[in-house]
Amino acid sequence: MMTFLFRNKNEIRKKGMPGLFLILAMAIGWPCAALKAEPITLTYATNTAPVGLRGMAEKAFVEEVERLGNGKINVEVFWEQSYLKDKEILEGVKDGTVDMGHVNINYYPGRLVVNGAITLMQQGPKQYANRMWAYATIYDEIPQFNAEFEKYHQKIVYTYSVLPIAGAFTQPVSSLGDFKNRRVRASSRWLLKILEGAGAIPVNLPWADTYMALKTNALEGIYTNIDAIHRVKLDEVAPHLLIFKEFWNPVPFHVTINLDSWNRLPKDVQEIIQAASANSKRLFATRYEPMLNEIVAAQKKAGYQVAFAKKEDIDTWLNLPEIETVKELWVKEVSPMMKPAEARGILRKLERIVEEGIKKDG
16 A cells, blocks of 8 residues: 655645656655755844844854754844844744744843843853853753743743943043943843942933933943944944953843744754754854954044953942842842742852853863
8 A cells, every 4th residue: 555645735736747746756756856845944033133243143053053954944034123123022932923032131121030130140251161151051050040931932042142341431431430420321220220339320221222312411321241332333422431351241142942833843953953052152152252352453443442440440349239239139029939048049059150150261
């Protein structure tokens, strides 16, 4: 008895005799190019452009998935919020509007509140490989973080990181003391609280409004990763820069996939995506290392004033009492989900892992 297999009976109906030939070819075992399986297409939404550090990091992953897939996988990328806005992506992946998306923890303080604990860590590993080790260990050893993503019906398939934190100001700055009484925007509410402790006037402002706010002096400074400052040309309107080379932006930049989309993928395709994630992290590490020097060189060439924070500035920041204050605020915020002892245990694990990552830097 012969069994006839075909993908879509409507396709056969439309094609007429060629379709019958396809069935016949399958029945008697003739080789036929038309039998080749259609490639799997995964849709991906991100808020960044395909340029700069973030664009390079995400392109490295996408291209490696397609390279290893060798025709089995296509990734259709919606760059620069062209399909979903940055704060819509978590829900977009959850409900399957897209298969994959870039998820920034800071955009979802009320939904990824447990994951928000990572953003409380002020100092982290400098070397990219050690930073990736820290993130991987955090998510391996603290199950509450992955569980929160699973609650939104998705899993993390790729993570990357950005350059160190810097302050960019409209007026000269040479030390942390120059933050005092200046209106400064930061990427998270926790950082805003710490900036207040440093004497700044914290301003909660959408990222898209930052350039114009600096240009009109409604805002006097921005405190975020230096590559973001340079990518969107905030240094044009805030050309006085103080780089805190010892401070990472602790936010892991995740690419997540909808769990239904993931579970529908053949096992070999899942393994390709996992291998692509590991490979692209190693590849991007080599691109990452010279980026800070390249950006600083470009800024100096443009006539911007660039300085690096001194040890006393680093020590002053790390000893601000507001750092412990925001940790206790986080413990209180997650109290509907877990007991204070469990929350503090998460913070202790985070601190231990990050410290080990810093030690790996040597």
